Amino acid sequence: MGRPHLVQPLLPGPSRREFFKRSGAATVAAAATLPLSPLAGAAGTGVFQHGVASGDPLSDRVILWTRVTPPVLRPAVVVNWVVAADPAFSRVLLRGTTKTNPARDYTVKVDAIGLPPGSTCYYRFSAEGVDSPVGRTRTLPVGEVDRLRIAVVSCSNHAYGYFNAYARIAERADLDLVLHLGDYLYEYGAGQYGSVRTPEPATEMLTLADYRQRHAQYKRDIDAQAMHRQHPMVAIWDDHEIANDGWKNGAENHNPATEGDWAARVAAGLQAYFEWMPVRVPDTTNLRKDWRGFALGNLVELSMLEERLGARSKQLAATIATPFGKGFVQSGDFADPGRTLLGAEQEAWLASRLRGSSARWKLIGQGVMFAQLKVQGAPNAQGGGVFLNSDQWDGYQPARDRVYAMIKGGNGLPAVNNVVMLTGDIHSAWAADLSQDPHNRDLASGGYDPVSGQGASAVEFVGTSVSSPGVDSDTSGQIAGTLRAINPHFKYINLHRRGYMLLDVTPARVVCEWWFVDTVASRSNVQEFATAFEVAHGMNRLQPSAQTPPKANPPALAP
Structure with a gap:
């Protein structure tokens, strides 16, 4: 997600291209008048000032992470770690010793192998004679699984406000996992996209030192630390981990003439990302290949997609004037089957996982909205109407059609049931039936009935942001209602x-x-349940639902 076009960057770039990516300027101006919290931008103290974290759990292992800040910089620091079955560490499961050094920015990552499946574990590090905070993590289950609880987040902009959503997630003791669907951090400098808190460094991230410093600031945030300390995370990146609206060979927010070589910037950003995030490196020879899968027993097959740096074709310009900004139609270069988000290798990997999985549910964690979003609706046979956002799957319709082919089957291949897309990026909440031709009411020709949901092949849940702005105006409800009227496959929109x-x-x-x-203008412990939708086994379409009860007797939170 990009900055509102009215917020002037220190290094000017093109205007934003769609209404919900340029609607937060008033909020930025209002936030600039708020007093800074005493904790805003304040550095932590001590050896483990960046907390602890865990991530990428498997059934027998999990990544454990921390960062050491030695009192005196030295070539190497010895770090001990221990994992136990209880928060008192009376039942130790694993222990070991590792080292860190300046070449990895004193970060520590341990793949703790040999843990029991489906188990909550507690861990801590020690270095320089000091113990870290106690962390709590969980391995993935195997075999029969009757229930899972997963929190889903995206778009956590430190400058734009406080991570109150993280704090509320940290309090939920019954979660099995947290998914972060990208934009874990933002690249902009001071005043470019949010003024509640001041980014470090104050300039836009460009170099390895810049990316490391920004990651360090995010890891000092007390709410981020709380969430990471209590739950394992599976994360993918979107664009802002490097630069806004990135693609394989560049980004909207990257000017080679003033900001240097794109490949060098990506290499710096990814080095810092893999140092500072509790994730595995899927391919050490190519850090851009970040797609990976997770099996949560027989209940969920989770596929996490990489949609920015590995293969994405450059976004095409939208040129048709609409009440919501520039739009486009599916013709010309937009219809080129060679354009891609995933690339052939990742597409083949996803097809194999979907078709070969025996899990009940196939969850796909990915960055940009899959459902069609139009400002003028029409069936595909009538030109398909006018689309709004060329950065999401709408700008890559032939590539999206290939994913639909995976799901719908045919040519001797079976259909894949129970596919659920999980999406971030757009700073707003959406629930959609996924249909390849949602404005065609003729089911016999591959259309969709918005009343019954027949014709849908899967569903999509889109999460709002942790702190980044949506449509923060009195007209947001009216805009949402207009978009739903045009796009009846959306069952819920909150902007x-x-x-x-x-x-x-x-x-x-x-x-x-x-x-x-x-x-998000200040720290707060207030949250509210808004709504719920569900998809039943074998139905592949949404229906209204209700708040679910927490699990009984969850394992104790880390002290």
């Missing part, structure tokens, strides 16, 4: 609230709940 999604998964259904915080 202005911040928060997170909560998935409750059983063999019978997947429920998605949207939880919103009351503010």
Whole structure:
């Protein structure tokens, strides 16, 4: 997601291209008048000032992360680690010793192998005679699984406000996992996209030192630390981990003439990302290949996609004037089957996972909206109407059609049921039936009935941001209503609230709940349940649902 076009960057770039990516300027101006919290931008102290984290769990292992800040810089620091079955560490499961050094910015990553499946574990590090905070993590289950609870977040902009959504997630003891769908951090400098807190460095991230410093600031945030300390995370990047609207060979927010070589910037950003995030490196020979999969027993097959740096074709310009900004139609270069988000290798990998999985639910974690979003609706046979956002899958319709072919089957291949797309990026909340031709009411020709949901092949849940702005205006409800009227396959749209999604998964259904915080302008412990939708096994379409109860007797949170 990019900055509002009215917020002037220090290094000017093109205007933003769609209404919900340029609607937050008023909020930026208002936030600039707020007093800074005493904690805003304040550095932590001590050896473990960046907290602890865990991520990329498997059934027998999990990545454990921390960062050491030695009192005196030295070529190497010895770090001990221990994992136990209880928060008192009376039942130790694993222990070991590793080293860190300046070449990896004193970060520490341990793949703790040999843990029991489906188990909550507690861990800590020690270095320089000091123990870290205690962390809590969980391995993935194997075999029969009757229920999973997963929080889903994206778009956490430190400058734009406080991570109250993270704090609320940290309090939920019954979660199995947290998914972060990208824009974990933002590249902009001071005043470019948010003024509640001052970014470090104050300039836009360009160099390895810049990316490291920004990651360090995010890891000092007390709410981010709380979430990471209590739950394992599976994360993918979107664009802002490097630069806005990135693609394989560049970005909207990258000017080679003033900001240097794109490949060098990507290399710096990814080095810092893999140092500072609790994730595995899928391919050490090519850091851009970040797609990976996770099996959560027989209940969920989770596929996490990389949609920016590996293969994405450059976004095409939208040129048709609409009430919501520039739009486009599916003709000319937009119809070129050679354009891609995933690339042939990742497409083949995804097809194999979807078709070969025996899990009840196939969850796909990815960055940009898959459902069609139009400002003028029409069936495909009538030209398909006018689309709004060329950065999401709408700008890559032939590539999207190839994913639909995976799901719908044919040519001797079976259809894939129970596919659920999980999406971030757009700073707003959406629930959609996924149909290849949602404005065609003729089911016999591959259309979709918005009343019954027949004709849908899968569903999509889109999470709002942790702090980044949506349509923060009195007209957001009216805009949402207009978009729903044009696009009836969307069952829910909220354009202005911040928060997170909560998935409750059983063999019978997947429920998605949207939880919103009351503010990001200051720290607050207020949240509210907004709504819920679910998809039943074998139905591949949405229906209204209700708030789900927490799991009984969850394992104790880390002290």
